[in-house]
Amino acid sequence: MQRTKKILLSSPHMSGNEQHYIDQAFQTNWIAPLGPNVNQFEEDLARYTGAKAATVTNSGTAAIHLALAVLGVKKGDRVFCSSFTFIASANPALYLGAELTFIDSEPGTWNMSPRALARALAEAKREQRLPKAIIVVHLYGQHADMDPLLMLADAYGVPIIEDAAESLGASYQNKKSGTLGKIGIYSFNGNKIITTSGGGALVSDDEELIETARFLATQAKDPAPYYQHSTVGYNYRMSNISAGIGIAQLQVLEERIATRRAIFDLYVQEMNAIEGIQFMPEMQGTFSNRWLTTLLIDPTIFYQKPIEVMQLMDQAGIETRLLWKPLHLQPLFKDAPFYRHNERTSPVSELLFSMGLCLPSGSNLTIEEQYRVIETLHHIFLPQIVSTSSPATQTFSPVSSILSYPLT
Numbered sequence: 592m593q594r595t596k597k598i599l600l601s602s603p604h605m606s607g608n609e610q611h612y613i614d615q616a617f618q619t620n621w622i623a624p625l626g627p628n629v630n631q632f633e634e635d636l637a638r639y640t641g642a643k644a645a646t647v648t649n650s651g652t653a654a655i656h657l658a659l660a661v662l663g664v665k666k667g668d669r670v671f672c673s674s675f676t677f678i679a680s681a682n683p684a685l686y687l688g689a690e691l692t693f694i695d696s697e698p699g700t701w702n703m704s705p706r707a708l709a710r711a712l713a714e715a716k717r718e719q720r721l722p723k724a725i726i727v728v729h730l731y732g733q734h735a736d737m738d739p740l741l742m743l744a745d746a747y748g749v750p751i752i753e754d755a756a757e758s759l760g761a762s763y764q765n766k767k768s769g770t771l772g773k774i775g776i777y778s779f780n781g782n783k784i785i786t787t788s789g790g791g792a793l794v795s796d797d798e799e800l801i802e803t804a805r806f807l808a809t810q811a812k813d814p815a816p817y818y819q820h821s822t823v824g825y826n827y828r829m830s831n832i833s834a835g836i837g838i839a840q841l842q843v844l845e846e847r848i849a850t851r852r853a854i855f856d857l858y859v860q861e862m863n864a865i866e867g868i869q870f871m872p873e874m875q876g877t878f879s880n881r882w883l884t885t886l887l888i889d890p891t892i893f894y895q896k897p898i899e900v901m902q903l904m905d906q907a908g909i910e911t912r913l914l915w916k917p918l919h920l921q922p923l924f925k926d927a928p929f930y931r932h933n934e935r936t937s938p939v940s941e942l943l944f945s946m947g948l949c950l951p952s953g954s955n956l957t958i959e960e961q962y963r964v965i966e967t968l969h970h971i972f973l974p975q976i977v978s979t980s981s982p983a984t985q986t987f988s989p990v991s992s993i994l995s996y997p998l999t
């Protein structure tokens with residue numbers, strides 16, 4: 592049988608202009624982790640996000656590591672972090688010997704719950720062990736509700752690091768994602784909305800913090816005529832080649848966002864009528880970059896769990912992915928404290944993980960490919976509705992209950 596090309600979740604999408612900056616790097620022999628492309632990419636990024644300063648790194652993980660380091664996180668310090676996220680949000684805290692506490696999601700944004708954060712901070716204050724930083728993640732391009740989170744953080748004097756690895760170009764009340772907290776970080780990994788083949792960035796309005804991050808990223812070399820070092824540094828700078836790719840990618844970011852949003856809209860248009868399927872919300876006052884279209888599959892209506900749907904899709908040559916497994920459920924963090932959104936119900940992040948699936952959403956997905964995805968999903972879901980329409984199975988719907996939690 593003739594196999595058609597596998598449809599991927601989110602693959603690199605070059606604009607064609609990248610080669611120009613790479614060629615320039617070759618012609619001038621700037622094949623190094625510094626150079627004119629690096630400087631320009633940093634300036635472009637600061638201009639685009641509206642942050643006062645930016646510095647680029649060789650990964651988003653490195654950027655989080657540097658953000659924690661410049662905020663003075665040390666061995667034995669506490670760091671709070673969203674539980675519903677990719678492991679890279681939290682690992683850098685372990686590099687520094689810090690202790691992590693995880694905060695649940697809220698239904699309205701799927702991101703950090705202000706209610707859970709309030710309880711965690713109040714308890715930390717009573718114990719006189721406030722965290723040195725709070726890492727707030729904006730998953731799949733959707734913004735966390737920053738106003739209440741910032742109010743809490745300010746009240747306790749704890750800085751927020753925004754992990755905007757998935758939300759470059761998204762915004763919250765017209766401010767670009769990553770520029771609301773003390774420091775924001777981005778990722779330019781191959782599957783992100785734009786890519787440098789691998790890379791990251793820090794942005795901040797505090798130019799001194801960015802300057803310190805740059806210093807630490809280049810081995811923390813003291814201003815001396817020889818190699819002298821007083822603090823521990825890292826080799827985290829982005830290469831001049833990667834930065835060249837980044838310059839050209841940033842030029843098409845707005846187009847990429849428009850495409851991803853159109854992909855989301857088509858999924859909604861073709862599938863929203865199916866009872867028991869719900870898409871990730873977009874909170875009022877926020878603008879999502881719709882990095883990945885994600886949906887929830889109600890287990891009281893469909894007998895196939897997301898993991899089985901993923902396997903069926905794979906057999907049809909289509910890559911899908913489960914939502915992030917919450918970090919408080921990871922064996923690595925089995926002893927870490929965790930604060931849930933609502934103390935009397937299951938954690939929101941666990942419900943989302945058990946019901947959610949990410950669909951192919953790359954900006955280079957063709958309309959034909961997307962219809963192949965939609966038709967395959969229809970094949971999986973539509974027959975089930977007919978066979979499970981007995982009233983007994985529809986008395987409780989976790990999907991609607993998760994979305995109807997009171998927000999305050």
Ligand SMILES: *Cc1c(COP(=O)(O)O)cnc(C)c1O
Nearest residue numbers: 650651652677679680756778780
């Ligand atoms: C991709 C990602 C990172 C890490 O970025 P890398 O560039 O891959 O190191 C961190 N946090 C989140 C939420 C991510 O999705």
